[in-house]
Amino acid sequence: MDFSLSEELGMVRDMAREFVTNELLPIEREVLVRAKGGMRGAPIPREKYAALTKKAVDQGLWAMTAPEALGGGGLNALGACLVAEELGKTFVDFDFGDIPPILFDANPEQRTKYLKPAVAGETKVAFALCEPDSDDINTRATRDGDQWLLNGMKLVDEANVYLVFGQTDRGITCFIVENLAAQDGILILKDVCVRLPNVLGEIGGAVALGKKYRYARMVRAAARKVGTAARLLEMSAQYARDWKALGQLLAVRPAVRHDLADMAIEIDAARWLVYHAASGIDEGKGAREPAPRAYLFASEMVERAIDRTIEIYGGPAHTTDLPILRIYGAKLNASKRVIELQQLRIANDLVTA
Numbered sequence: 001m002d003f004s005l006s007e008e009l010g011m012v013r014d015m016a017r018e019f020v021t022n023e024l025l026p027i028e029r030e031v032l033v034r035a036k037g038g039m040r041g042a043p044i045p046r047e048k049y050a051a052l053t054k055k056a057v058d059q060g061l062w063a064m065t066a067p068e069a070l071g072g073g074g075l076n077a078l079g080a081c082l083v084a085e086e087l088g089k090t091f092v093d094f095d096f097g098d099i100p101p102i103l104f105d106a107n108p109e110q111r112t113k114y115l116k117p118a119v120a121g122e123t124k125v126a127f128a129l130c131e132p133d134s135d136d137i138n139t140r141a142t143r144d145g146d147q148w149l150l151n152g153m154k155l156v157d158e159a160n161v162y163l164v165f166g167q168t169d170r171g172i173t174c175f176i177v178e179n180l181a182a183q184d185g186i187l188i189l190k191d192v193c194v195r196l197p198n199v200l201g202e203i204g205g206a207v208a209l210g211k212k213y214r215y216a217r218m219v220r221a222a223a224r225k226v227g228t229a230a231r232l233l234e235m236s237a238q239y240a241r242d243w244k245a246l247g248q249l250l251a252v253r254p255a256v257r258h259d260l261a262d263m264a265i266e267i268d269a270a271r272w273l274v275y276h277a278a279s280g281i282d283e284g285k286g287a288r289e290p291a292p293r294a295y296l297f298a299s300e301m302v303e304r305a306i307d308r309t310i311e312i313y314g315g316p317a318h319t320t321d322l323p324i325l326r327i328y329g330a331k332l333n334a335s336k337r338v339i340e341l342q343q344l345r346i347a348n349d350l351v352t353a
Contacts, residue, residue, distance in 0.1 A: 085223045103118070131152065161177070219281065274294045
């Protein structure tokens, strides 16, 4: 399969790379300070986030993955993976307005009120799916006349609008919640009132929302992990070139060279799987098998990259202040359940074929 990039996609990748290099990498230390303060996900300061959003909008990088018919950039799956890989090279939590695709299934009124401002970079929309200390959705939604009452807690990023998943008597339903602030990454829902027009899709139909975009989003997540591993490889190689132990550069040690080589090969393999899955989506072939495989391999690959980087740096005792490992490690721990689910799904497809 030919993965040569068109001139247009090459330009998009280069623009994303320059943005990451010039705007995001320089603020990693500032973000790290907030992370030390216990803030979940090390969020960007609000004023800085607004400035970055404006720059991304001005450069045409904002909402690139949203369909053109909805006002977005209409970037194809392969192009979106190229951008995601560049974003993976920093732990700063910025994504060029990666709007949750379930909002693309909003009705016309909801699109005008919530989707259009998100595409324009005027508001931020975030998932409110995962819950503290639970893999299940325990948030309850109870009908009360012409409104719903939500009770529960969600792990979230900072946003203006949240897409909250809650259990109703007819199944999991998605609710659009606004004017509610999270506290240290946790959205507390205590008898929160949601009007009937703010139900996204059908009651009990949350699982079906944005279904046609699911594999493309999964492949983008895999691409971001490839970028993370590429950053770790760059750090490890530089450290091996510069650091001596017992009078000898680390770069000449066989074990270190083997780790660097294995990292490089596995990154290439993961990137090929990502490109293969993305190209299939763009060609209309679907990605039921390629997308989960790319995500699973990239997820396991980046975990091995973190382990190897720690070994090259001298072990956990010497990496306490190595920010990228601490931040990336925290993000990866949160995705272990997703990895397990993909393993089960791939195995099930194989044994039932």
